[in-house]
Amino acid sequence: MLGALAGIGGAATLPVRADAQQKVAQANVQYQKQPKDGQMCNSCVNFQPPAACKVVDGTIDPNGWCLLYARRS
DSSP states (O other), X not given: OHHHHHHXXXXXXXXXXXXXXXXXXXXXXXOBSSOBTTBOGGGBTTEETTTEESXXXXXXXXXXXXXXXXXXX
């Protein structure tokens, strides 16, 4: 298939989807499975129920917390 892609201008010229961005590792944002100072993932703008995050990789506990916490309004 790569040969076919090269025939149409090469794989490097294919569009990249915005949602293909890599997520941050939990360790890099000090993710923990318990709340911190009343802040928890299930009240963060980045939380995606039931157990995911828009920006942090892996399974996310709704009661967890990380440095990227941003309260949902």
